[in-house]
Amino acid sequence: MTTLGVIGGTGWLAGALLRPALTSGFISPSNLVLSSRSGGADGFEAWSDIRFTTDNAVLAAACNVVILSVRPEDLGTLDLDLSGKLVISVMARVKAKALMDRFGTGRIIRAMPNASAEQGLSFTPWFATSEVTVKDEAFADGFFACSGKTTRLKAENELDYFTALTGSGPAFIAAFADVMIRDAVANGVSLQVADAAVRQLFLGAATWMAHASESPAETVKVFTDYGGTTAAGLTAMKAADIETPIRKGLAASAKRAATA
Incomplete structure (x- = not known):
């Protein structure tokens, strides 16, 4: 029996991952222990059998799988013996070797979900060390599948790039949407209408793209070749070199993720 x-x-990311797993029945509330500084149950009122604690040692003693969902800067406050346990980290920047050395276990899985997890729309790549068992892998993949799509990576350093590409990605898309909203307002559209329009645009576009047979590049070519209003906008964006800032943003985020 897995006790997690x-x-x-009770942080935002842990909650976004746990609530879909609880709702689907992948995790039983009676087999779940959550620790936080407050020990509160905010966001989990629907599951009265979950145990809450402020003592990480109590959690470690009760569980055979431990997920680390804290800021990398807070890792130094965790002084625990997790030998013999599966440790799953959703922290950026902290390498598997550092986790092995700190917690005394070779069974480490590092994963990088994103802010869309609660809606079941995260893309979560994960990497497993050599001591991770087939059962461990199945648990991790099943857990993250509750909140979206998953893929296993062959090399840990791939996680640094995915931290930028999909881990940070929702915020990058939000930055693009913000520019569109502000431009609409500058052109006389009310903020309320502009916000609603752009949110719906991104929802519809993302849904359409997820199911389209064409690649994004093929879609751009179709609209550009058509030569209409969309082509005019795409041509202007290309002329302004929209590609370089995007690549620079991904590179900067990936570089930060690679910095221990």
């Missing part, structure tokens, strides 16, 4: 403990369990 989540350190930082």
Whole structure:
């Protein structure tokens, strides 16, 4: 029987991952222990059998799988013996070797979900060390599948790039949407209408693209070749070199993720 403990369990990311897993029945509330500084149950009122604690050692003693969902800067406050346990980290920048050395276990999985997890729309790549068992892998993949799509990576350093590409991606899309909203307002559209229009645009476009047979590049070519109003906008964006800032943003985020 798997008993899962989540350190930082009432934080936003842990909650976004846990609530879909609880709702689907992948995790039983009675087999879940959450620790936080407050020990509160905010966001989990629907599951009265979950245990809450402020003591990470109590959590470690009760669980055979431990998820680390804290800021990398807070890792130094965790002084725990997790030998013999599966440790799953959703922290950026902290390498598997550092986790092995700190917690005394070779069974480490590092994963990088994103802010769309609660809606079941995250893309979560994960990497497993050599001591991780087939059962461990199945648990991790099943857990993250509750909140979207998953893929296993062959090399840990790939996680640094995915931290930028999909881990940070929702914020990058939000930055693009913000520019569109502000431009609409500058052109006389009310903020309320502009916000609603752009949110619906991104929802519709993302849904359409997820199911389209064409690649994004092929879609751009179709509209550009058509030569209409969309082509005019795409041509202007290309002339302004829209590609370089995007690549620079991904590179900067990936570089930060690679910095221990």
